Amino acid sequence: MPSQPATIFDPSKTFDDNFDHGPFTADPSQQPYQNIGEPKYEFLGHKLYSPFGIAAGSLPSSNHIKYSFERGFDVLCYKTQRSVPFECNEFPNVVYLDIEGDLTLEQAQKPLVGHLSSDKPLEKLTITNSFGNPSRGPEFWVEDMKKAVANQGKGQLLISSIVGTIQEGFTQEDYYNDFARTAELANSTGVQAIEVNLSCPNVAKEGILCYTPEAVISICRKIKKKIGDTPLIAKVGYYSPAQQPLLEQVVLETKDYVGAFSAINTIQAAVVDEKGEQLLPGEGRLKSGICGAGIQWAGIDMVKRLSTLKMKHSLNYEIIGVGGVATVDDFTLYRDAGADVVQSVTAAMWNDKLASQIKTTL
Numbered sequence: 001m002p003s004q005p006a007t008i009f010d011p012s013k014t015f016d017d018n019f020d021h022g023p024f025t026a027d028p029s030q031q032p033y034q035n036i037g038e039p040k041y042e043f044l045g046h047k048l049y050s051p052f053g054i055a056a057g058s059l060p061s062s063n064h065i066k067y068s069f070e071r072g073f074d075v076l077c078y079k080t081q082r083s084v085p086f087e088c089n090e091f092p093n094v095v096y097l098d099i100e101g102d103l104t105l106e107q108a109q110k111p112l113v114g115h116l117s118s119d120k121p122l123e124k125l126t127i128t129n130s131f132g133n134p135s136r137g138p139e140f141w142v143e144d145m146k147k148a149v150a151n152q153g154k155g156q157l158l159i160s161s162i163v164g165t166i167q168e169g170f171t172q173e174d175y176y177n178d179f180a181r182t183a184e185l186a187n188s189t190g191v192q193a194i195e196v197n198l199s200c201p202n203v204a205k206e207g208i209l210c211y212t213p214e215a216v217i218s219i220c221r222k223i224k225k226k227i228g229d230t231p232l233i234a235k236v237g238y239y240s241p242a243q244q245p246l247l248e249q250v251v252l253e254t255k256d257y258v259g260a261f262s263a264i265n266t267i268q269a270a271v272v273d274e275k276g277e278q279l280l281p282g283e284g285r286l287k288s289g290i291c292g293a294g295i296q297w298a299g300i301d302m303v304k305r306l307s308t309l310k311m312k313h314s315l316n317y318e319i320i321g322v323g324g325v326a327t328v329d330d331f332t333l334y335r336d337a338g339a340d341v342v343q344s345v346t347a348a349m350w351n352d353k354l355a356s357q358i359k360t361t362l
């Protein structure tokens with residue numbers, strides 16, 4: 001584990017323990033971050049004190065949202081929710097990888113060796129996460145999200161991340177409609193932006209949808225019909241250079257529905273132990289989503305390509321850059337690449353001061 005204790009979300013504890021008892025405050029005496037003056041950044045029509053926050057993953061409840069807003073993270077995603085209760089994958093859900101530098105697509109084709117602990121510094125830490133988008137169901141999260149919305153302060157934005165769930169007897173159309181139904185539930189909480197997770201690598205049955213433009217277009221159209229003026233964010237994975245035509249098709253054909261793209265989710269790879277055997281227990285868990293330092297290159301590359309496509313076709317979407325942001329310099333690299341907003345998950349689990357560190361440079 002990195003040397004400092006995890007505060008926002010502690011991967012050494014189960015998901016339920018984090019959910020019910022987190023966040024785990026390193027310094028209980030710390031006071032809420034105080035912004036000075038007026039918010040001067042803008043994203044999807046909202047004023048922000050900073051274009052920085054936490055992407056979907058480490059904030060599964062309104063307690064986590066409140067804690068993170070109070071630490072000065074201004075753009076937060078409530079962890080991906082479903083229209084039905086859904087179990088978390090078996091513990092452990094995070095393992096630490098032996099990656100030095102960038103995780104190339106070529107490397108990700110071969111199994112990566114993982115460990116249950118690591119002494120790497122946060123800015124070099126690459127992990128895999130495999131939760132499977134657990135949800136306690138709308139009976140819990142709709143009310144809890146209303147509390148989270150109430151915790152959003154001036155110059156801050158809460159985003160609700162949602163996904164569809166394949167249920168018994170479902171056709172493809174039913175599955176796509178379930179995304180829209182979940183977005184409608186999220187919209188009923190008063191949240192001011194909704195993100196559709198089109199890139200989860202951790203539920204084998206559901207697959208990574210963002211590489212199927214027809215699915216993306218249909219889902220985004222159905223969601224937008226249900227949420228009206230609430231902006232829709234599409235969370236996508238990394239498109240290889242050979243997949244550029246797919247990316248171009250997606251941005252062009254969703255232009256009437258998508259207000260922002262968030263890139264990237266993770267890079268999928270097989271993770272094994274030192275003997276070459278599957279490390280994460282359970283069916284369908286050989287491959288999982290790699291995140292942290294090793295994927296930063298891919299997040300930045302996607303931000304640049306989304307930026308270029310936006311100019312090329314005179315489109316209006318905004319861009320959230322995600323992947324391997326652990327320091328002020330990482331934040332700046334994303335902003336320079338064209339990100340309107342930057343988010344972190346892996347590093348922010350351990351460093352709840354990351355937003356205040358970035359704010360000293362704005």
Ligand SMILES: Cc1cc2nc3c(=O)[nH]c(=O)nc-3n(C[C@H](O)[C@H](O)[C@H](O)COP(=O)(O)O)c2cc1C
Pocket residue numbers: 055056057058079080129131133161197235264265266291292293295322323324325343344345346347
């Ligand atoms: C613990 C953990 C849980 C995650 N859960 C989700 C999720 O529920 N929905 C989602 O869209 N992405 C999820 N992700 C992916 C992150 O949002 C992010 O795209 C990815 O981790 C890259 O950012 P990072 O390198 O800062 O971690 C999760 C990542 C982590 C580390």
